[in-house]
Amino acid sequence: xxxLLQIIQDRKMSSRVPIxxxxxxxxxxxxxxxxxxxxxxxxxxxxxxxGPKVPVDNLEGNVVxxxxxxESNLINDLDNLVIxxxxxxxxHRAKLFxxxxxxxxxxxxxxxxxxxxxxxxxxxxxxxLVGNVKGKECIIxxxxxxxAGTLCxxxxxxxxxGASKVYAFATHGLFSGAAFDRIKNSVLEKLVISxxxxxxxxxxxxxxxxxxxxxxxxxxxxxxxQKESVSDLWRNHLQSQNIVCIKSQYL
Numbered sequence: 001x002x003x004l005l006q007i008i009q010d011r012k013m014s015s016r017v018p019i020x021x022x023x024x025x026x027x028x029x030x031x032x033x034x035x036x037x038x039x040x041x042x043x044x045x046x047x048x049x050x051g052p053k054v055p056v057d058n059l060e061g062n063v064v065x066x067x068x069x070x071e072s073n074l075i076n077d078l079d080n081l082v083i084x085x086x087x088x089x090x091x092h093r094a095k096l097f098x099x100x101x102x103x104x105x106x107x108x109x110x111x112x113x114x115x116x117x118x119x120x121x122x123x124x125x126x127x128x129l130v131g132n133v134k135g136k137e138c139i140i141x142x143x144x145x146x147x148a149g150t151l152c153x154x155x156x157x158x159x160x161x162g163a164s165k166v167y168a169f170a171t172h173g174l175f176s177g178a179a180f181d182r183i184k185n186s187v188l189e190k191l192v193i194s195x196x197x198x199x200x201x202x203x204x205x206x207x208x209x210x211x212x213x214x215x216x217x218x219x220x221x222x223x224x225x226q227k228e229s230v231s232d233l234w235r236n237h238l239q240s241q242n243i244v245c246i247k248s249q250y251l
Contacts, residue, residue: 035056039058061196062096080137081106084113084138085114085141091111113130114128127153133161138163139167140154151188
């Protein structure tokens with residue numbers, strides 16, 4: 001049985017620590033899979049743990065959130081918007097989200113990053129903001145939310161630096177431990193997630209909006225069977241104002 005921490009363990013952080021993500025890849029190959037379609041792997045290099053006989057398609061979950069923020073009227077002024085990465089490793093993901101908004105007419109969106117220093121594995125000692133958010137509306141973009149400690153502390157840091165409103169988007173909502181209490185009591189206006197993981201019944205739905213990612217995955221599967229380009233799926237959706245999977249609803 002593998003925990004989430006083991007599945008995303010893609011490198012050695014210290015001696016005698018296993019690279020468990022590689023073991024999970026080998027297990028999947030052993031049971032006979034010949035193609036892998038994933039959504040927002042925590043680390044892109046996990047794709048390299050699969051052998052050459054198993055192509056891996058890592059779908060970008062961001063596409064389900066782009067039109068939601070453009071069309072839902074949550075954001076008062078897209079030209080006064082800042083996309084924020086909650087850590088240095090997520091800058092590329094935040095930049096892709098920014099590019100998607102730019103293709104939808106929001107060409108003055110800015111980018112910021114939070115640099116965090118950890119005291120322990122799940123304890124943050126301090127956060128430093130790189131970028132200007134004073135008087136801006138912010139969207140924190142991440143791949144997953146576990147205990148929501150980093151997310152809520154990042155939102156607080158943005159507000160303390162002058163952000164007018166703070167929203168967040170993440171592909172995977174795990175919500176373990178006291179995550180719901182933290183989100184309910186946080187300065188976040190709205191947290192938007194996809195339904196890669198079912199939302200628990202006790203979720204604070206006044207703050208959490210869940211979007212369906214089903215049609216995106218279905219389209220990827222169709223393209224695999226029809227021998228069409230899967231990478232074009234992301235490229236087209238990044239540049240299009242009509243994404244296939246976008247009816248937003250609580251699920």
